[in-house]
Amino acid sequence: MDYLEFKISCSEEFREILMAELSDIGFDSFLETDQGIDAYILSDDFDGRRFEDLVNQYKDLADLIIEEGKLEKKNWNEEWEKNYDPISVDDLVYVRASFHKPLEGYQHEILINPKMSFGTGHHATTYLMLKHQGELAKEHEGKRVLDVGSGTGILAIMAHQLGAAKIEAFDIDEWSVENGNENFELNGLPVTMGHGTIRDIKLTGPFDIILANINKNILLDEMEIYVSLLSSKGYLLLSGFYDSDIKDLSKKATELGLKLIKTGLKDSWAAIIFQKP
Structure with missing residues (x-):
């Protein structure tokens, strides 16, 4: 396509x-x-x-x-390589491609070779999600993590490096699934990314952490499903939207019984951590 x-x-x-x-x-x-x-x-x-x-x-x-x-898809690599810069989150993690040199001073490194470009917004939301994952590092250890709309697989790989015991990931785009699986292999993550929406994938909860970096409309539409799959005391991390959208997403989450733990902002993009009672 x-x-x-x-x-x-x-x-x-x-x-x-x-x-x-x-x-x-x-x-x-x-x-x-x-x-x-x-x-x-x-x-x-x-x-x-x-x-x-x-x-x-x-x-x-x-x-x-x-x-x-x-x-055409075959041209994405060239566009991406010309425009993509590594992502660094404090001293937590350095996300780079194979054509970038590794850097010392980070607790973790993620290597990716995506077939799609990242825009500035995608950089910001990925940064925010990774940062929030780092703030919940202990909560990843030995736990079940679900990455919704995994894309290049960065967040699932981060969960693996933070010690998650079981990780499931999926995406609606076949190309992303292919790419995500390549990145999983590059980073030693023994997981196969599924293909479809959250309504297509047969998931068995509960999950201790659910990650969803998509967009506001999809998050609002699917949030009830996320909550149904979330364990008691589990965390829901959301991004892919602007700071002006926090109010609507928080309202929906509150109606579903979630508690707002923290918000993060970068370049007008936003991320939220919710917890289930």
């Missing part, structure tokens, strides 16, 4: 807003450019009407100029 590519020229102050809005309608990867952003979506996930409505909403406000194209 091919990706659609949209090269969007826009006012600088609207870059983050547009990435958030586009992620809500299915776009899953972004690259920041000198002119604005490049946004990518699987062709089967593209809703032309919703995209047109979004463009009309911001066209004049953000001075939008858009070029549309098609990007």
